[in-house]
Amino acid sequence: xxxxxxxxxxxxxxxxxxxxxxxxxxxxxxxxxxxxxxxxxxxxxxxxxxxxxxxxxxxxxxxxxxxxxxxxxxxxxxxxxxxxxxxxxxxxxxxxxxxxxxxxxxxxxxxxxxxxxxxxxxxxxxxxxxxxxxxxxxxxxxxxxxx
Numbered sequence: 001x002x003x004x005x006x007x008x009x010x011x012x013x014x015x016x017x018x019x020x021x022x023x024x025x026x027x028x029x030x031x032x033x034x035x036x037x038x039x040x041x042x043x044x045x046x047x048x049x050x051x052x053x054x055x056x057x058x059x060x061x062x063x064x065x066x067x068x069x070x071x072x073x074x075x076x077x078x079x080x081x082x083x084x085x086x087x088x089x090x091x092x093x094x095x096x097x098x099x100x101x102x103x104x105x106x107x108x109x110x111x112x113x114x115x116x117x118x119x120x121x122x123x124x125x126x127x128x129x130x131x132x133x134x135x136x137x138x139x140x141x142x143x144x145x146x147x
Contacts, residue, residue: 001114003122003145006102007077011035012138012145016080021088021096025051025065028101032078036103038071043103057090062123066102066116075115076103079145081132098123098132 013031018024025047026040033040046067050056057063078101085095100119104112122128128144135141 001111001118003077003118006075006115007079007142007145009139009142011076011078012142013078013080014135014138014141015083017083018086020086021051022048024082024086024088024096024099028065028078028080028099031080032076032101032103035078036069036072036076038069038103042069042071043067047101055089055091057088057096058120058123059090059092059094060124060126060129061085061090061094061096062098062100062129063088063090063096064100064102064116064119064123066104066112068104068106068108068112070106072103072105074105075108075111077101077115077119078103079141081135081141098129 029040029044047065050067056065080099082097085097088096
């Protein structure tokens with residue numbers, strides 16, 4: 001699976017503003033709703049439900065919130081680089097500024113896990129994260145994600 005299979009350049013948001021984790025998830029739910037056609041409250045509730053199981057902030061300033069939704073027809077990926085990092089309850093207790101949202105159909109099974117693993121590897125690479133932080137626009141970020 002390639003990143004381009006689950007997202008396009010319209011799924012990258014540079015400079016998203018959020019004051020906290022909850023507001024960040026609300027913003028991501030609203031933005032992803034526009035692309036997926038799924039109600040933003042349904043997305044937000046699914047993201048909160050997943051966060052209640054344990055944080056998706058896995059260190060190094062990165063987070064990978066994800067959820068499975070009944071009405072999705074395919075896997076969708078969304079990426080944002082925040083203007084200012086937010087407290088996210090990450091496992092290293094550091095703030096988060098790079099966030100990759102993954103939304104999958106309930107029936108996606110192994111494809112969901114494959115996508116999570118691939119994105120996780122990408123976001124754990126410090127060199128890649130530094131390039132994402134220094135990218136000048138969303139087109140450059142999209143190119144880096146697909147490199």
